Amino acid sequence: MIVKIVSKNFDIPNSHKLDVALKHGRYTSLAKLFSMSPLEVIEEVSQSGLRGKGGGGAHTGDKWKLIPQDSQKPSYLVVNADESEPGTFKDRQILEFDPHLLIEGIINASYAINAHHAYVYIRGEYVFWAKRFQEAIDEAYAAGYLGKNVGGFGYALELTLHRGAGAYICGEKSALLESLEGKRGHPRLKPQGKEPEWFFGAPSVVNNVETIASVPYIIQNGATAYRQFGTECSPGTMLFGLSGHINNPGIYELPFGISMKEVIEKIGGGVKGGKRLKAVIPGGSSVCILKADEIENVTLDYESLKEHGSSLGTGGMIILDEDTSIPKAMKNLFEFYHHESCGQCTPCREGTGWVDKILKRILDGEGKKEDFDTMLDVCDMLNGKTICVFAPSVAFIANSYLSKFKDEFYKLCK
Amino acid sequence: MSGFSFNKENEEKFQALLQRYPNKASLCLPSLWMIQYQEGWISQEAMVYLAQKLDTTPMEIQSIASFYTMFNLKPIGKYHIQLCKTLSCMLNGSENIRDYLIKKLGIKPGETSKDGKFTLSLVECLGSCGTAPVIQLNDDYIQNVTIEKLDEILDGLK
Ligand SMILES: Cc1cc2nc3c(=O)[nH]c(=O)nc-3n(C[C@H](O)[C@H](O)[C@H](O)COP(=O)(O)O)c2cc1C
Ligand code: SF4
Ligand code: FES
Numbered sequence: 216m217i218v219k220i221v222s223k224n225f226d227i228p229n230s231h232k233l234d235v236a237l238k239h240g241r242y243t244s245l246a247k248l249f250s251m252s253p254l255e256v257i258e259e260v261s262q263s264g265l266r267g268k269g270g271g272g273a274h275t276g277d278k279w280k281l282i283p284q285d286s287q288k289p290s291y292l293v294v295n296a297d298e299s300e301p302g303t304f305k306d307r308q309i310l311e312f313d314p315h316l317l318i319e320g321i322i323n324a325s326y327a328i329n330a331h332h333a334y335v336y337i338r339g340e341y342v343f344w345a346k347r348f349q350e351a352i353d354e355a356y357a358a359g360y361l362g363k364n365v366g367g368f369g370y371a372l373e374l375t376l377h378r379g380a381g382a383y384i385c386g387e388k389s390a391l392l393e394s395l396e397g398k399r400g401h402p403r404l405k406p407q408g409k410e411p412e413w414f415f416g417a418p419s420v421v422n423n424v425e426t427i428a429s430v431p432y433i434i435q436n437g438a439t440a441y442r443q444f445g446t447e448c449s450p451g452t453m454l455f456g457l458s459g460h461i462n463n464p465g466i467y468e469l470p471f472g473i474s475m476k477e478v479i480e481k482i483g484g485g486v487k488g489g490k491r492l493k494a495v496i497p498g499g500s501s502v503c504i505l506k507a508d509e510i511e512n513v514t515l516d517y518e519s520l521k522e523h524g525s526s527l528g529t530g531g532m533i534i535l536d537e538d539t540s541i542p543k544a545m546k547n548l549f550e551f552y553h554h555e556s557c558g559q560c561t562p563c564r565e566g567t568g569w570v571d572k573i574l575k576r577i578l579d580g581e582g583k584k585e586d587f588d589t590m591l592d593v594c595d596m597l598n599g600k601t602i603c604v605f606a607p608s609v610a611f612i613a614n615s616y617l618s619k620f621k622d623e624f625y626k627l628c629k
Numbered sequence: 630m631s632g633f634s635f636n637k638e639n640e641e642k643f644q645a646l647l648q649r650y651p652n653k654a655s656l657c658l659p660s661l662w663m664i665q666y667q668e669g670w671i672s673q674e675a676m677v678y679l680a681q682k683l684d685t686t687p688m689e690i691q692s693i694a695s696f697y698t699m700f701n702l703k704p705i706g707k708y709h710i711q712l713c714k715t716l717s718c719m720l721n722g723s724e725n726i727r728d729y730l731i732k733k734l735g736i737k738p739g740e741t742s743k744d745g746k747f748t749l750s751l752v753e754c755l756g757s758c759g760t761a762p763v764i765q766l767n768d769d770y771i772q773n774v775t776i777e778k779l780d781e782i783l784d785g786l787k
Contacts, residue, residue, distance in 0.1 A: 298756045304757055307756060307757075343768070383753065399693055415651045458759050459716070533716055
């Protein structure tokens with residue numbers, strides 16, 4: 216089942232070192248890249264159908280097209296290595312085992328959008344991974360893959376690593392840019408129409424680490440080669456994660472479109488301790504939970520998960536065994552969301568806290584049946600009327616826990 | 630008067646970073662990190678110093694620094710034990726590890742031991758869910774934490 220595009224070099228000893236990376240194909244896409252025009256590069260990425268791996272699944276080519284090609288103003292590429300969505304731990308594998316693949320991808324993407332400075336925003340906790348990546352940047356500068364004349368092809372590109380400092384919301388792209396501009400990580404109000412992101416008033420693209428790391432393969436081998444994996448609407452592969460009650464937790468690169476159940480059983484080795492599966496949170500904590508009987512026909516791609524009432528998200532599956540208390544799991548996530556709300560919008564700041572409090576009361580055995588409806592009301596308030604999608608998605612997932620496991624909540628209430 | 634200034638190394642880093650951003654406001658987080666590595670925490674004096682360097686107000690620096698959980702606005706223990714409490718870690722026994730740490734260290738989450746050696750914190754997902762439970766000890770991750778492993782590491786700390 217496993218297909219290695221992004222993870223091809225992960226198991227090679229010292230794969231993070233430039234000399235080893237070069238022996239295993241890194242930076243070979245550059246000759247092809249610089250023989251194409253930036254527009255041709257964007258077109259190839261569009262044709263490949265590459266979709267963002269940061270959780271949203273936006274079409275990468277479409278995003279790049281929003282950057283004006285003939286602008287006098289500089290444009291910027293900003294790579295999102297904030298990786299803070301519970302259940303998600305894939306980007307760090309790239310930073311750890313193939314940082315030069317990411318740099319190669321950054322060169323590809325920067326050239327396409329005419330950026331001469333790229334930033335990688337990495338979560339503050341990833342100290343080891345920041346050091347690892349900085350070493351790779353230093354190596355790349357020394358060998359001429361970054362700087363005034365990238366690979367000898369006459370393109371200038373600077374790359375700067377920027378550390379966050381502990382704030383989940385800085386993974387949201389406009390909050391990330393605010394943070395990169397030296398401010399609090401407050402998401403921005405989005406305009407109605409389609410436009411690029413803005414870094415100090417300059418048009419910018421924000422892409423996830425894995426998205427960018429997928430680009431060199433596409434440029435080197437062509438869109439059709441990428442499309443041989445996956446499905447029509449979800450082409451290619453993704454670094455899927457397994458964690459929670461699972462025998463073989465980890466990150467596995469899989470083509471889109473394969474059976475979730477088989478992945479859990481065959482690759483994940485099934486539920487820990489031989490227990491039965493109760494539920495799966497398919498793509499990081501911010502997507503709707505699926506009961507065991509709902510995953511029978513789910514395949515790992517955008518269409519199938521949507522059809523089954525959830526989302527692919529970051530591909531980080533959290534596995535829950537039959538003994539898991541859903542109210543307790545939900546409370547755990549609401550502590551997270553309450554803590555991580557940026558606080559700009561009152562419904563979000565307060566509502567997440569209220570639900571957390573009610574869940575505590577229920578788990579302490581002091582809940583009433585009315586509390587269940589109160590939670591639904593609070594979620595209703597969270598939905599809409601906020602600056603970013605954090606609050607509505609929290610409301611959405613809360614509804615999935617409450618509606619699918621209503622009995623379990625009721626049993627705990629008086 | 631400000632009682633803080635960057636050491637030579639950090640001043641050089643600061644000057645080098647000035648070249649790498651379109652606007653020096655971007656140096657806020659990198660500078661706060663430098664202050665924290667230099668002093669162990671971020672004092673009022675240091676914020677006044679940084680405000681001057683970035684042409685902004687100490688209030689503004691304060692509001693930024695306090696937004697990010699990793700910045701210590703008061704001194705903490707020599708070893709900062711940050712246990713992940715989020716779902717994948719909870720499902721893999723982080724609550725037992727928490728209770729054990731409270732007993733072993735004699736402090737509650739958020740507290741520092743009297744000798745100033747340990748601070749215990751509960752934190753949200755560390756992006757290491759596949760090797761849960763996870764602790765961040767100062768800059769380093771301890772993955773697949775067990776009580777035995779933890780004892781060995783903590784007992785070896787000076
Ligand atoms: C609350 C919130 C948190 C997010 N966290 C991350 C994150 O940690 N990493 C990431 O790459 N994208 C994250 N995103 C998605 C980004 O906003 C953005 O869509 C993404 O980085 C774009 O890159 P992509 O198109 O390559 O996926 C988050 C979005 C939201 C609303
Ligand atoms: S919805 Fe929540 S996280 Fe998003 S801007 Fe409002 S308060 Fe901040
Ligand atoms: S839940 Fe603990 S590292 Fe993700």
